[in-house]
Amino acid sequence: MKLDHIAVAVRDLEEAITHLRDALGMETVHTEEVPGQKARIGFIPLGNTNLELVQPTDPASGLAKFIEQRGEGLHHICLEVRDIQGSLKHCEEKGLALIDREPRVGAHNKRVAFLHPRSTKGILVELCQP
Amino acid sequence: MKLDHIAVAVRDLEEAITHLRDALGMETVHTEEVPGQKARIGFIPLGNTNLELVQPTDPASGLAKFIEQRGEGLHHICLEVRDIQGSLKHCEEKGLALIDREPRVGAHNKRVAFLHPRSTKGILVELCQP
Numbered sequence: 001m002k003l004d005h006i007a008v009a010v011r012d013l014e015e016a017i018t019h020l021r022d023a024l025g026m027e028t029v030h031t032e033e034v035p036g037q038k039a040r041i042g043f044i045p046l047g048n049t050n051l052e053l054v055q056p057t058d059p060a061s062g063l064a065k066f067i068e069q070r071g072e073g074l075h076h077i078c079l080e081v082r083d084i085q086g087s088l089k090h091c092e093e094k095g096l097a098l099i100d101r102e103p104r105v106g107a108h109n110k111r112v113a114f115l116h117p118r119s120t121k122g123i124l125v126e127l128c129q130p
Numbered sequence: 131m132k133l134d135h136i137a138v139a140v141r142d143l144e145e146a147i148t149h150l151r152d153a154l155g156m157e158t159v160h161t162e163e164v165p166g167q168k169a170r171i172g173f174i175p176l177g178n179t180n181l182e183l184v185q186p187t188d189p190a191s192g193l194a195k196f197i198e199q200r201g202e203g204l205h206h207i208c209l210e211v212r213d214i215q216g217s218l219k220h221c222e223e224k225g226l227a228l229i230d231r232e233p234r235v236g237a238h239n240k241r242v243a244f245l246h247p248r249s250t251k252g253i254l255v256e257l258c259q260p
Contacts, residue, residue: 001155002177006136006207008253016251023224023250024209025131046209047132048178053251073252074204077136079154079176094153120153121146121183122203123138 002080004128005043005050009067009075013055016072017042026051036105039063043107052078052107076114076124084111084129091115091127103129132210134258135173135180139197139205143185146202147172156181166235169193173237182208182237206244206254214241214259221245221257233259 010016017028021044030043038058044051054075056064066075081087084103092098097116106112106128115125140146147158151174160173168188174181184205186194196205211217214233222228227246236242236258245255 003133003136003179006133008251010251020251023221023226024255025220049133070200071252073247074207074254077204090155091153096153117203121138121140121150122201124204125154 003049004078004080005052006077007052007054007075007126008073009063010053010055010072011067013040013042013053016053016055017044020044020051020053030108032107033057034107037061037063037107041107076126078112078126078128081127081129084113084127087127088113096120133179134208134210135182136207137171137182137184137205137256138203139193140183140185140202141197143170143172143183146183146185147174150174150181150183160238162237163187164237167191167193167237171237206256208242208256208258211257211259214243214257217257218243226250233257 020026021028026044028042028044033040038061040055040057042053054063097119099116100113103111103113110128110130112126112128117124150156151158156174158172158174163170168186168191170185170187172183184193227249229246230243233241233243240258240260242256242258247254
């Protein structure tokens with residue numbers, strides 16, 4: 001298991017990219033629209049992992065509500081797994097709360113699935129299979 | 131620059147370690163008291179980086195207030211830098227809000243300093259020098 005990325009909810013993707021790139025000397029490599037998550041994302045490499053900036057494209061989405069209630073900030077972490085179906089089965093057997101029972105398409109066309117933060121110490125966890 | 135760890139605020143360190151280790155199959159390597167941060171921490175390796183679980187030891191600390199207001203969950207990210215004094219100077223010149231103007235002693239006896247989330251898109255950023 002490894003950390004594929006850590007995601008930050010932002011109101012304005014371009015502004016956030018410019019700000020963080022300038023402030024922290026980071027480089028951007030990739031932006032894309034992810035309809036399955038109702039979001040636009042930007043990936044900034046961090047050396048051993050990535051920072052994902054996520055801007056909601058639908059004001060009714062969970063992400064938009066997150067920003068409304070808590071402001072911009074850390075949103076979720078994404079763990080890369082080898083077998084996402086097997087991992088979801090394992091998580092279910094361990095009593096974790098699944099948001100997605102079946103993988104869906106996420107950024108970079110990877111198969112992704114989310115675990116609910118209520119059974120992971122308040123951490124919204126995304127699993128992804130490369 | 132690389133991600134040294136991502137930190138999660140928890141109410142009960144031992145319970146959180148047991149729960150996450152069991153649920154996600156993670157292994158714990160290290161726990162310690164960090165008086166400078168009024169916290170007890172547990173480090174769980176994540177492959178390319180680490181998950182740090184942080185339990186406040188002082189109910190008046192910022193960490194304790196964070197949990198009171200927002201519940202357990204993602205708290206900060208820590209970026210490893212080569213020259214923490216130089217990085218703080220750079221951040222100040224870029225107009226970022228510093229919590230620590232001088233490094234202090236953090237986990238693993240590393241020199242650490244925090245940036246205020248108000249100028250980093252809501253992300254509480256810790257810098258550390260190995």
